[in-house]
Amino acid sequence: MNRRRVIALCLAACLAVSLGGIALASAQAYSLGWRECGDGLRCAELVVPVDWADPGGPKTSVHVAKLSATGRSAGPLIVNFGGPGTSTAMLRPSSDPDYPPELPVVLNELRSRFDVIAIDPRGMSEPNSGKKMSCAEPGASIHGLVLARTRQDWDAHAAKNAAHQKSCRKTAKSAWRGLTAWNVAHDIDALRAALGQEKLLYAGNSYGTVFAQAYLELFPRRVGRMYFDGTADHTRQKFEDRLRDYAMTQERHLIRFRDWCARRTDCALYGRDASKAWDELVARVRRTLLPASTGRTVSEGQLYAGGIQGMNPARWPQFATAIRKALDGNAAGFLTELAPEQGGSSVSQDFLCNDFMPKLPTYEEFQEIEARLREIAPRFGWLSGRYELGRCWGRSGGASWAPHPLSGKESMQDLPPVLFAIGELDNNTNYLGQRHVAEQIPSAHVLWHGDGHASWGGNSCLRRNVLAYFTTGALPAPGTRCPAERIQKVGK
Template sequence: MNRRTLTALCLAACLVVPFAGVALASARAHGLAWKECGDGLRCADLIVPVDWADPGGPKTAVHVAMLPATGRSSGPLIVNFGGPGTSTVMLRPAAGPDTPPELPALLKELRRHFDVIAVDPRGMSEQITGKAVSCAEPAASVFGLIIARTKDDWDAHAAQNAAHQAGCRKAARSAWRGLTARNVAHDLDALRDRLGQEKLRYAGNSYGTVYAQAYLELFPQRVGRIYFDGTADHTQPSLEAWLRSYALTQERHLTRFHDWCARRKSCALHGRDAGKAWDELVARARRAPLPATSGRTVHEGQLYAGAVNGMTPPRWPMLATAIRKALDGDATDFLTVLGPEEGSSSVGGDSLCNDFMPDLPTYEEFQAIESRLRAIAPRFGWVEGRFELGRCWGRSGGASWAPHPLRVRGDIPPLLFAIGDLDNNTNYLGQQRVAAQIPSARVLTHGDGHASWAGNSCLRRHVLAYLTAGALPAPGAHCPAERIQEVGK
């Protein structure tokens, strides 16, 4: 999941309209009705129960798209590129500005071996399907609690999220009951069945790995080859412990940013200690708001919000420039270039909250949690608590699939995990935690950040060998950074 917009690899999408009265048995008997849908894709609707716990209840349509193999096909490879958002649109050549530029080359490579099939999670669909609706009100910005300075600000954030959720519930109708990763895992198994695949072969990135974790629990006997890229940890039941992993990762990332800047002559802070430059800027903001253009100012919360937006490696050059300019008297970049993004009208955030934060702390309980986060990550990482909580603050009463340790039964075939040294999106501590709970997991580390499968040739080579032939990298294998080398040239 892209933690900045919820859609790092996906475009914003909307809710699938329920298909009332469609018989699941009929859909099974006749398979999927594939139709040409542009850009060389074939599309179909997977008709499934809204809630698999009630298979005889209302039905909904899940959008599926296929890029047929260009070579001799080894069968289907089901993919989900994360979000939570629409993955099917990522198969199109003009998917949007958030699409990694390397993705078309990866898809071309995969199609030499597989029919590549993307499945959208609950509540998501391409606009062209005609089945998508938007929630009436946008959610609050995920940066809202970072910027908040008073309890009234927190209450306003909660009110906006509550209004968003009410609009989504109204638009979703009965489908609202099904917005959990557990139901998406059932959908994956239904798709596997329709495709005639005995064992699931699947590649999940970011939020796509949450569906894979649910699949391991629900259908261990039908697990084939599953690749986890940038795994989101759904196995930590303690919200504070989960936030602590993010805080420690971001605190380390400030050091990584400092080290990168020391090596790169193109860094705007090259020749000075970038970490100390940040500390100095924070100290100034705590004394008084920082000046910006047009009579504006930047207070401490806005400074942190911009830094969270800029701490991912591809944005390090922008963050370094923003810090230098602010130290020179103009903090405008923290309002513009790195300014907080607005909330989305997509239902993706509701799905995330149903899966990760169905039970929220009170305002007073979180203040105590934040004080402990400040103790272990005082320079920068502590703010992650507000960032993550900001997604869900004010939402309540949705479907629920709460985090818990993996409960996998039986022998699971070898699974491949890729963990990036610079991944602060789905933090490396959480990724390691998930992999450690699966005896058959093989971890391949690499020097890049989140969602690097498409952009790291070493990683691609190992993943393709695994998906096609089941070949695993040697224990302890590591792919050197490739994408980070491009930053700041």
């Protein structure tokens, strides 16, 4: 065991005991100077160690924002909406097309009982905070390895990610070595202490659940109520096991897409087997490039990249239309509505790679992994391997908090109930991985629902149950399942 890991474990043990621990150094040690910052928000900077394994070392700060309760406040409820990215900006009204349209409904319900406090991970903050780290070089497209045909393509993808990482490291300076969920969990506990909160009330969506998993390990005795929505599984120690969960989920999603289309007269493939239509299109592109409008063509990689975009339930209507038009001779939809995403300039992918892929397989090792993924998910799901690996291929070094089964189970025996919402249509943070995390928490209570990723705001049954849990501690009755609401609206 390396020296840094020993130090980290010793520190975690010290922090997990009583109010005398370092992270509980008191609200005076981790104070918040609130100021007005527009849109009815108050903002503050929380000064914390760059690396909590070295609490006396360099300091950094994280951005925090508060929406005060509209009624009598029952205290602070800390939230992180995932990404990893800015959560404080999510408390502001926005015309951004990526802004969840149902989020204001959630915030208004929570504010009726709580002061809602959003915390940003290190380096990911709203631009006007001055804490956002922007990297000079853009990263490779997350779809880059899906598009790759040759070893040279793989090498080019790696070089682009390496250049991006190098520029991020230059921007972050000493803060670079603190970019892990393990450190963010400590930040959350420092925020809890600064707010004068004895027990943490926390709602995490998507990547916000990675921070929550770290918090459960480090500070189980400080958990009050904790809600996981769209959980990203950080407990699969083997990379291939995590890829298998994604591959099987995506393979099943092809069938769920087919079944959805069969029920919808407004689906462009209504009246035919939508999954077989996809198979036919794949067979065609393997023979020759697909024609598109204005003389363009679509390659196999571009078709696959568009398929990954389109397999999100919210995009099923566009996916069906793109397939039908491509079969009719115009595959332009895979170059427009379903075009591959370009690489970004934030440190978010480096953060994710530090947490999930600090050690990457070699090119040759991954070819063997992909062959096994093709065996279990030959029609579509095998693509998940390239998609997930593409986030980190070419990055190396930096901080790390590698995936591992949840530890500290003895101290977790006394945890209060922890509420999980798992969507049967969630292929973003796949539902197999979400269930795997919940199974490791003795007090976990799972509320299944019929929608996809991050559906808290768009499903009234979820909102009702989550609000009851936070306000009174009441859990859904055993066997409760929230019916789909968001997916029913798709295509309308």
